[in-house]
Amino acid sequence: MKKRAGERRQRPLRVNENGSIGYPAGGEGDLTGEEVPGGTAYGQNGRFDSSNPSPSSGKEGLYQPGMGDGGTQFKSPNPHYAKAKDIADRLSYAVFRAQEIDVRYYGALEKLKAAPGLDVDTKTWADVASDIDAVDASATPYLREKNSARQVACGA
Numbered sequence: 001m002k003k004r005a006g007e008r009r010q011r012p013l014r015v016n017e018n019g020s021i022g023y024p025a026g027g028e029g030d031l032t033g034e035e036v037p038g039g040t041a042y043g044q045n046g047r048f049d050s051s052n053p054s055p056s057s058g059k060e061g062l063y064q065p066g067m068g069d070g071g072t073q074f075k076s077p078n079p080h081y082a083k084a085k086d087i088a089d090r091l092s093y094a095v096f097r098a099q100e101i102d103v104r105y106y107g108a109l110e111k112l113k114a115a116p117g118l119d120v121d122t123k124t125w126a127d128v129a130s131d132i133d134a135v136d137a138s139a140t141p142y143l144r145e146k147n148s149a150r151q152v153a154c155g156a
Helices: 002-010 081-111 122-154
Strands: 021-023 026-028 039-041
Touching: 021 081, 039 081
Parallel strands: none
Antiparallel strands: 021 039
16 A cells, blocks of 8 residues: 555556546657656557547547657657556456446346345344354255265375
């Protein structure tokens, strides 16, 4: 945690509402010798579909102020850009994975809803915990016996 806080002080980046990462001016332009302006890095989530910013969306992550909108530059002269881009990519990918998980488990979680008129209160949860303990108490000796028999059969 302290390491991350130190990184934050070294690279004054900001996370915008849309998940992009803003970075400050820094470095020196080769042609002018002036400080390279800051900008915004947009993350790529690893997919080639509408969920990913692209040049046609106007939010392509490789655009650099003062370098045109071709988006083909391999290296930004701003020293903060690489870290901002890395964080934006990781954030974008994390959101993408979270959305996949939401979709995957939505149906299963919907099935866990209580039937209309059924109240799930503290007493119900205590009953569930008691049932779990009872199953554990009766299953544990059986599983230990089976495991011992398997170890003997395998020569362990």
